[in-house]
Amino acid sequence: MAETDADQVPVTDFPGEGGESRWRRIAREGLWDNNVAFTQMLALCPLLAVTSTATNGLGLGLATLFVMVASAALISALRGLITDPVRIPVFILLIATLVTLVDMFMEAYLNRLYQALGLFIPLIVTNCAILGRAEVFASRHPPAEAVFDGLMMGLGFTAALVVLGGVRELLGSGTLFQQAGLMLGDTFAFLEVTVLPGYPGFLLTILPPGGFIALGGLMAGKRLLDRRREAA
Numbered sequence: 001m002a003e004t005d006a007d008q009v010p011v012t013d014f015p016g017e018g019g020e021s022r023w024r025r026i027a028r029e030g031l032w033d034n035n036v037a038f039t040q041m042l043a044l045c046p047l048l049a050v051t052s053t054a055t056n057g058l059g060l061g062l063a064t065l066f067v068m069v070a071s072a073a074l075i076s077a078l079r080g081l082i083t084d085p086v087r088i089p090v091f092i093l094l095i096a097t098l099v100t101l102v103d104m105f106m107e108a109y110l111n112r113l114y115q116a117l118g119l120f121i122p123l124i125v126t127n128c129a130i131l132g133r134a135e136v137f138a139s140r141h142p143p144a145e146a147v148f149d150g151l152m153m154g155l156g157f158t159a160a161l162v163v164l165g166g167v168r169e170l171l172g173s174g175t176l177f178q179q180a181g182l183m184l185g186d187t188f189a190f191l192e193v194t195v196l197p198g199y200p201g202f203l204l205t206i207l208p209p210g211g212f213i214a215l216g217g218l219m220a221g222k223r224l225l226d227r228r229r230e231a232a
Contacts, residue, residue, distance in 0.1 A: 023148065030152025036129040037160035038222045043127045046120045047161060048211040052172070055180045055191075057165030059113045060120060061158025063106065065151070067098045068130055072138040072150030074098075079139045091134045092125070099124045113183040129153065160218075167214050172206035174199030 034040060037047050043064075051057045074094050075082075082090050103121050106114040114121065124130070133153055138146040166176055174196030181189030204210045 022145075026145065026149050027152045030149060030154075031156045031159070034153075034156075035160060035222075036153055036157040037164075038219050040129065041219075042129045042132070043157065044215075046123060046127075047164065048208065048215060050117055050120050051161055051165035051168055051211060052206045053169045053179075054162050054166040054177045055183050056113075056116055057161030057163075058158065058177070058180075058188075059106075059110070059184060060117055060124075061154075061161040063102050063117075063121060064124055064127065064130070065154030065158050066102060067095060067124055067127075068133065068150040068154040068157075069147055070098050070150075071095050071130060071134055072146040073143055075134045075138040076141060076143040076146035082139070087139065088131075088135070091131055091139075095130055095134070096125045110184065112179075116183060129157065164211070164214055164218060167218070168205045168210055170195055171202050171214075172204075172210070173201045 032039075036042050037044065046060060050060050071091075071094055075091060078090075099122060102124070103114075106117075106121060133149060137149050141149070169175060169178060174194065176193045176195055177188070177191035180191040205214065
């Protein structure tokens with residue numbers, strides 16, 4: 001018997017049947033088991049480049065989250081109209097449109113964060129995770145599930161950015177979410193914390209080599225937790 005398209009999709013993309021278990025499976029895949037950064041190891045360029053502070057990581061994470069959710073909703077809603085031969089160009093066009101809107105919004109209303117993130121905002125278009133979820137999940141599932149999958153994948157990626165940025169910032173300067181109020185708006189000012197007053201800082205952690213070291217440590221920690229969970 002010939003394989004269908006559904007047969008060719010990895011098992012992890014088809015959550016368990018029925019109610020709560022299905023939604024929980026989607027959530028676990030996005031947040032932990034199939035995390036964009038720590039498991040799939042996608043979008044590592046922006047992950048390493050902008051996470052010198054937790055604030056930068058949160059800003060780029062929220063922008064990516066919006067694009068993932070909105071693109072999943074659009075692609076799922078239009079999946080019956082998009083023919084197979086042109087699906088990839090159409091997906092890229094929709095994603096690029098959403099990224100352009102995010103880029104214009106951030107330039108207008110979050111200009112300091114926009115300047116800090118620079119080229120990495122338009123480069124969200126090239127994030128393989130967004131196009132990958134559009135192809136593997138959103139184009140094959142109803143809008144509610146596609147949006148939830150985009151939300152969980154986006155939150156998982158945002159968490160990876162914030163955790164990596166937080167570790168580097170804490171070790172590098174003894175603070176967390178430095179200048180959050182200035183870059184993200186007054187609403188986020190409460191996030192600013194000086195964890196280690198008078199701490200001289202460890203410069204290596206906020207330089208590019210420190211990003212690789214911190215990422216490697218976090219990925220090793222995740223795999224250790226996964227092995228312990230499997231052995232339990």
